[in-house]
Amino acid sequence: MKKRIIALVLATLIAALTFGLAGCGSKTDDGNTTAAPDASTPAGTTETKTFTMGIDPEYPPFSYLGKDGEYTGFDVEVCKAVCDKLGWEFKVFAVNWDEKLVQLDSNECDCVWSGMTILDSMKEAGYVISRPYFDNEQVLLVKEGSGFASSKDLAGKAVAVQLGTSGESLLNEDLKDLADTFSEVVTCDSFLKCFTELEGNAVDAVFVDRPVADSYVAEHEGFVIIDEDLGAEQYGIAFRSGDRALCAEVEGAIDALVADGTYAKIAAKYEDIDAGNLLFLK
Amino acid sequence: MTLMTIITKMAVGLEKTCAIFFLTLLFAIPLGMIVALLRGSKIKIVSWIAKAYISVLRGTPLMLQLIAVTYGPYYLFGISISRNKLIPVVIAFAINYAAYFAEIYRSGIESMPVGQYEAAQVLGYSRIQTFFKIILPQVIRRILPSVTNEIVTLVKDTSMAFTVSYQEMFTIGKQIANSQTSFVPFIVAGVFYYVFNAIVGFVMGRVEKRMNYYKM
Structure with missing residues (x-):
């Protein structure tokens, strides 16, 4: 008897879940869409591109x-x-x-x-x-009070950069000589992770686009940008x-x-x- | 960048991939045995703790465990994030794989007929002797195929260490792919993983043959 009740409850749960999910599915096609006025029409079939x-x-x-x-x-x-x-x-x-x-x-x-x-x-x-x-430049972001004033001070130190960014390409090519003075170039899967690594002392600096660094410094205390233009580029x-x-x-x-x-x-x-x-x- | 440079660069990362692989096995295989034995313990609380351990580590993604082990101590206690990422990476991998190994061991131990224990008792073997001399060798032979499965998965899972910025082979491949806007590094990575696993498969096949003596 007990088993049958449990089975019944489970069956109801599964049914509810299935219908519930199906219901959600018909409303939005995937999590990446933002507030589009009519998301239920499949892409490309209507006149609106x-x-x-x-x-x-x-x-x-x-x-x-x-x-x-x-x-x-x-x-x-x-x-x-x-x-x-x-x-x-x-x-x-x-x-x-x-x-x-x-x-x-x-x-x-x-x-x-x-x-x-x-x-x-x-x-x-x-x-x-x-x-x-956009005219961009690459800069180094360091912790306040760390005493690093230029890229030369970072010799023998670990520097983080986001994988797939131009900063990473620069360190591999045009700035290879500078990168070679670092003890290690750590590539992360996002800049926020680079900043976490810096915050937690796993690296000594983050090599990043100027506006990203500015925005981070504006919102978080204890970080400074080394005022040195390391690479000009465009978006x-x-x-x-x-x-x-x-x-x-x-x-x-x-x-x-x-x-x-x-x-x-x-x-x-x-x-x-x-x-x-x-x-x-x- | 020539194919040769790509391969040499990625081979440097392969060393780090191997480091995760061997260290994880070194710790996870014995740890899994401990967990399996604790799970089979007659003391309720002990077996319950082991069950909870397995449940949590199998029930959450390895990626999450990597992040928790690497960044957790910093966020919770303000302890600096380790500069040598190999340490948190191996800890996360070892505790995760130990949970899977524990269940494989348990399946092997529980598959042994009770008659063998009884026969050993009659012959005057102690419980410890019975386990190590009679049960364990047969268990190992039985679970080898499942263990090989896990080891093969481990080879491929090493690429997940990039989540915590550990620069293993696949990460370096991605770096080259980006700077060169090329697909070649992914092919190289695929070949590396395949060859690695082919070697694992070959070695484990040999081990299985050697253990055939214990086959029932």
Whole structure:
């Protein structure tokens, strides 16, 4: 008798779960979609085109998960405005940053737009890259009071960098001599992990893009940026090799946003992004 | 970057992959036996603790355990994160794999017929002698295929150490793949893992043959 009751309870539970999940499933198609007005229509079948931007979800201030649980950031807001302008349905897809181009190729997203540094190797591999939109530099972030004043002081010290970022490429190529003076270059799967490693004393410095460092220093106490420009570079948006027209369309929309002042308005929200470095505003 | 440079660079990481692999086995195999014996203990509380251990470590992802072991002490007690990542990585892997090994050992021990214990008792073997001289060798022979399965999985799981920024072979492969915008390092990684596991399979096959004496 007891066994039968337990079986009954279990069966009810399983049934409830199955129907419950099925119910959820019909409402949203996956966890990566953000508040799209009509998410139940499958992508591509209706007249409204869906534009999926690929972002690194841990890359403030350009792209990150906001306090309300929705993806936000400078790049995300600009892309949203672009989609509004062009009448596209806007979607966000969080990529695995070290495999972003593979994910772009496999149509998981339509562009990679997330504080992405333009590398020559991307162009050589055939990707369509938009006009650069941001002048970036690489800096070293260290703990306050650690006494490191320049990159030379870090000889024999461990430095963390995010895997797949331009900083990591720089340390492997143009800044190889500097990297060789470090005791170790530790690659992490996100910048937030790099910062955790620094906070927990597992490394002595983090090699990172200036706006990311600025935004981190603004929100966390006890960190300083070594004022030394270690590598100038530019951000761009990557599209698949056949999407030259799409790229032109997006660039055109950004130009329109610049003209009507929306772009500057979005930029004003992000203090950590130096407006002087935003190339579309020049 | 030529294929040769890619291979040499990744081979450096392979050393770290091997370090995780061998150290994990070194600790997990005996630890698993201890857990299995405790689980079979007649003292309720002891067997209950061992059950809880297995339940938690099998019930949560290895990735989570890696993060917990590496960063947990810092967040909870402010202890600096270890600079030598091999230590937390091996601890996490060893406690995780010990849970799986414990269950494999248990399945082997419980599969032995009671008659053997009775016969050993009649012949005057002590309980310890019975276990080590009669039961254990047969158990080992029986569980070898399952153990091989776990070891093969371990080879592939080593790539998860990147979660806590340990620079093993696959991480280095990803680094090269990024800076060169190339797919070759992944192919190289695949070959490395496959060859590693082929060797594991071969060695374990030989061990199985050697243990055939204990086959019933």
